[in-house]
Amino acid sequence: MGGSGTSNALLPLTSPGHGSGLLDIFRSRYLLNLLVQKELKVRYRGSVLGILWSYVKPGMQFVVFYIALGVFLGLEQSPTNRSGMPNYAIYLFSGIALINFFTEALGNAARSVVGNSGLIQKIYLPRQLFPVASVWVSAVHFLPQVLILAFVCVLNGWRPGFLEIGVAVAAFVMVGLLATGLGLFFGAVNVYFRDAENFVDMLLLVATWASPVLYSWEMVHNKVGPTWFALYQLNPLTVAVESFHLAFWYPTTVETVALVPNLLSLWIPVGMAISLTVLILGQLVFRRLEGRFAQEL
Amino acid sequence: MTTNSIEIKDISKKFVLRHTRSLKEAFVWIMKGRKGDLSKKFYALDGITLDIATGESVALLGLNGSGKSTLLKHISGVMLPDTGSVATRGRVAGLIEVGAGFHPDLSGRDNVYLNGAILGMSKEEIDAAFDSIVAFSEIEEFIDTEVKFYSSGMYLRLAFSVAVHTDPDVFLIDEILAVGDEPFQKKCLAKIKELHAAGKTLIVVSHDLDVVAKVCDRGILMQQGHAVMDAPVAEVIAKLRS
Numbered sequence: 001m002g003g004s005g006t007s008n009a010l011l012p013l014t015s016p017g018h019g020s021g022l023l024d025i026f027r028s029r030y031l032l033n034l035l036v037q038k039e040l041k042v043r044y045r046g047s048v049l050g051i052l053w054s055y056v057k058p059g060m061q062f063v064v065f066y067i068a069l070g071v072f073l074g075l076e077q078s079p080t081n082r083s084g085m086p087n088y089a090i091y092l093f094s095g096i097a098l099i100n101f102f103t104e105a106l107g108n109a110a111r112s113v114v115g116n117s118g119l120i121q122k123i124y125l126p127r128q129l130f131p132v133a134s135v136w137v138s139a140v141h142f143l144p145q146v147l148i149l150a151f152v153c154v155l156n157g158w159r160p161g162f163l164e165i166g167v168a169v170a171a172f173v174m175v176g177l178l179a180t181g182l183g184l185f186f187g188a189v190n191v192y193f194r195d196a197e198n199f200v201d202m203l204l205l206v207a208t209w210a211s212p213v214l215y216s217w218e219m220v221h222n223k224v225g226p227t228w229f230a231l232y233q234l235n236p237l238t239v240a241v242e243s244f245h246l247a248f249w250y251p252t253t254v255e256t257v258a259l260v261p262n263l264l265s266l267w268i269p270v271g272m273a274i275s276l277t278v279l280i281l282g283q284l285v286f287r288r289l290e291g292r293f294a295q296e297l
Numbered sequence: 298m299t300t301n302s303i304e305i306k307d308i309s310k311k312f313v314l315r316h317t318r319s320l321k322e323a324f325v326w327i328m329k330g331r332k333g334d335l336s337k338k339f340y341a342l343d344g345i346t347l348d349i350a351t352g353e354s355v356a357l358l359g360l361n362g363s364g365k366s367t368l369l370k371h372i373s374g375v376m377l378p379d380t381g382s383v384a385t386r387g388r389v390a391g392l393i394e395v396g397a398g399f400h401p402d403l404s405g406r407d408n409v410y411l412n413g414a415i416l417g418m419s420k421e422e423i424d425a426a427f428d429s430i431v432a433f434s435e436i437e438e439f440i441d442t443e444v445k446f447y448s449s450g451m452y453l454r455l456a457f458s459v460a461v462h463t464d465p466d467v468f469l470i471d472e473i474l475a476v477g478d479e480p481f482q483k484k485c486l487a488k489i490k491e492l493h494a495a496g497k498t499l500i501v502v503s504h505d506l507d508v509v510a511k512v513c514d515r516g517i518l519m520q521q522g523h524a525v526m527d528a529p530v531a532e533v534i535a536k537l538r539s
């Protein structure tokens with residue numbers, strides 16, 4: 001509560017408009033919570049299916065990819081097609097769910113600062129809240145998809161242990177950090193150059209194909225050789241998708257398929273480190289640029 | 298001894314007159330060795346130094362475009378000065394515009410919580426103040442209606458009501474009372490006077506000189522980014538009217 005005339009003297013003079021970055025998010029978690037709830041309420045307002053849309057859309061995408069790639073292009077293993085992948089549907093869905101989380105999170109985070117210009121121009125509040133809230137909203141849409149995935153896996157004999165769950169959580173955190181870092185970066189740059197959001201759209205188009213979501217990592221390895229493959233692996237999204245495969249898809253197969261070498265010992269730590277670095281850099285750029293948000297919007 | 302709620306030291310703020318948003322122009326500019334300014338600038342605030350004591354009630358007066366709102370935005374932290382410094386004591390609440398932070402698709406109830414949190418209140422504080430907020434705004438019946446169906450006066454009522462309940466130490470008011478009807482304007486004025494009597498610091502921007510004369514003691518006249526006069530409010534109003 002604010003002070004009265006006498007207790008006022010005890011309060012220190014502070015310089016308004018200087019936040020303390022992501023630390024502010026922690027302090028304003030109630031506001032973050034409300035912003036996320038607002039977004040969830042408002043997103044599908046006036047639509048009959050409401051939040052179901054966030055399942056119908058990826059579901060449709062899944063069906064299209066499954067038929068085109070799994071059936072027509074023969075990636076799915078079947079009695080007539082021995083060279084395909086076993087349980088391709090699970091393989092595909094685990095990757096798509098994770099990539100969609102990233103796509104939705106980054107796409108919305110990049111637009112979040114400009115989208116809340118009315119507020120930013122009039123009231124001071126920690127502006128990092130907006131990109132972070134976007135990522136959070138996407139996480140809320142993502143988690144039920146993981147439950148569906150887990151349910152389907154259980155039907156296919158999935159009995160997860162600590163390893164599987166730990167790897168899945170690591171992949172989720174990796175993607176969340178990456179999306180937040182890039183979201184802070186592009187969200188801030190977008191205030192100055194609206195080109196940023198279009199660039200992000202392009203980036204997201206590439207993201208689905210730049211990781212082994214639709215195809216297997218071995219196809220890449222066989223074509224490009226080990227050196228370029230290491231480069232391919234530096235993308236945290238790639239590592240996260242492979243981790244999801246390890247956690248959900250691999251245990252449902254007879255486990256004769258090959259997994260990416262050194263995923264646990266090398267690539268997950270590397271991916272995590274890269275995501276963290278991106279977050280720190282994104283945060284630095286955001287703080288450099290946020291001082292002029294109110295006047296540039 | 299008096300303490301200051303606000304200390305502003307020689308701040309200036311330049312704005313861009315013509316925004317350049319094309320990469321091509323920026324590229325040419327960089328290639329030419331960044332000579333000259335990419336865009337025309339002007340000072341919206343120029344060398345303002347100002348101390349406001351705790352409990353003072355100050356009117357910021359001046360013609361359109363003289364920099365009043367810009368100054369308030371510097372006090373609330375929305376904008377940062379190019380040079381100089383701003384310091385404030387305690388919680389600052391700005392009513393820079395009616396219902397900034399209101400979302401049209403949410404109900405009045407949800408908006409009270411959202412706006413309260415945006416203005417820095419905790420959940421417990423809003424819970425405790427909720428009934429009082431609704432009662433002050435006198436829109437009980439409509440509290441669960443989406444605010445896009447509110448009239449602009451109802452909007453103002455709820456927004457003003459939330460803002461006064463944040464219990465700020467410094468209260469910034471920018472041109473917001475004009476929308477309310479006569480009885481509600483009176484009520485707001487009474488509330489503002491009450492805050493003043495409770496020792497809060499007030500800064501009021503308004504073109505309604507009669508209102509300003511009633512609630513403020515001190516007047517500051519702004520002209521093209523300069524504070525050209527700082528005197529008892531009656532004198533500033535007299536000068537403005539002459």
Ligand SMILES: Nc1ncnc2c1ncn2[C@@H]1O[C@H](COP(=O)(O)OP(=O)(O)OP(=O)(O)O)[C@@H](O)[C@H]1O
Nearest residue numbers: 294295296312313341360361362363364365366367
């Ligand atoms: N973000 C901005 N970018 C460029 N110029 C701006 C920006 N914000 C304000 N200005 C300019 O700064 C000047 C001062 O604006 P300000 O809003 O402070 O005026 P004011 O005194 O509040 O006027 P009014 O009485 O009309 O409300 C104006 O010329 C305005 O065009």
Ligand SMILES: [Mg+2]
Nearest residue numbers: 365366367471
């Ligand atoms: Mg103004």
